[in-house]
Amino acid sequence: MTRVHDMGGRFGDGPVTPEPENVKFHADWHPRALALTLACGSLGLWNIDVSRHAREGLAPKDYARFAYYEKWIAALADLLVETGALTADELAAGQAQADSPLAKKMLKAEAVAGVLARGGPADRPSNVAPRFAVGDRVRLRAHPENVTVPGGHTRLPAYAAGSQASIVRMHGSHVLPDSNAHHLGEAPEPLYAVALRAADIWAHPEHPDDEVILDVWDSYLEPA
Amino acid sequence: MPHDHSDHDHPHSLLPSDPALRVKALETILTQKGLVDPAALDEIIDTYENRIGPRNGAEVVARAWSDPEFKAGLLENADPLLAELGFYGRQGEHMVVVENTDDVHNMVVCTLCSCYPWPLLGIPPGWYKSDAYRARAVREPRKVLAEFGVTLPEGCAVRVWDSTAEVRYLVLPQRPKDTDGLDASALADLVSRDSMIGCGLAGAS
Known part of the structure; x- marks a missing residue:
């Protein structure tokens, strides 16, 4: 079973609406929500996989009705309470009720440029040797689920699960989100780009030569 | 076995339901606690x-269109060249x-969230983050x-790249015809987001 965020291939969403390049945000609180989320990341209480999982873990009815940045702010509030940075009472009161030992980690304005420029690379040395090479035929894991944590985070979309694929690119070794999202360690593994034939994953492919390519970790794969 | 906490206990529901007020309330509490600097936001x-x-x-x-060596390097291993450009x-x-x-x-999507190459394209447009694009692309x-x-x-295949890891994809569009005499700045003007x-x-307005 999948979560609500895993929507690749879903029917019924209607048209895509292009918009001009100079439109950055659609309400004043959108950039504020973005900036709050980035700033809180500097407190060091979670990693990018934890924060993605927090958004995906919103109740399906909330995920579906919330606008994009509403998901961010809801997940941020949840994470801040879950990690003890804020209390539920403080959220309910709308007021701080105690100082925080984390204040020394607060992102200062003068540090912003450096933090954004440094980013957060995900490549790591790994003791897992790549089992596959470019051109190899593989099969993706049958279940688009976290195999260790029931209902946990994974980056294998449902539309791709169980499909045959070909390795088209090696990305080196990267942090495994299925582990890192649950504070179980970075567990780096080889990461590959794999190509799926549209005709293998859709009942009504638009064109016989079309492909979908996605990035998958070694443990998502078995030899075809 | 680690427990997946996220199926219950949703503290966000304690905040005001209006999203603008929600963001404001959270910023206020975090600022009072010294966890967020409004100037940093x-x-x-x-x-x-x-x-x-x-x-x-x-x-x-634009540089890739006019510098074959740069283009070859970009397609082979983009990171060092992009880092040099800042x-x-x-x-x-x-x-x-x-x-x-x-x-x-080639076409890029993130079906699972909204992964996008920020240093090259900025914050993703609304449609890129929409359910419709994520579902249908x-x-x-x-x-x-x-x-x-x-x-x-008819003979052109489509390759859709679903950004499921921390790798970010940028499409190098085809250079429009009859643009031989243009300098880098004029070429860049032809390249839409x-x-x-x-x-x-590229070149379509």
């Missing part, structure tokens, strides 16, 4: 509203550039392209 917003955006990517594309950073740590040709049209890319006014030749996501063609 202003700085982040200014960065993505005014300094980092798709003109960065357009500069890279376009490394958050959400662009591992870049792959994919080239459109007469035979293959992988299954019916040609219908989606038609909604952007793009129709591909959408063409670098693969939802437009």
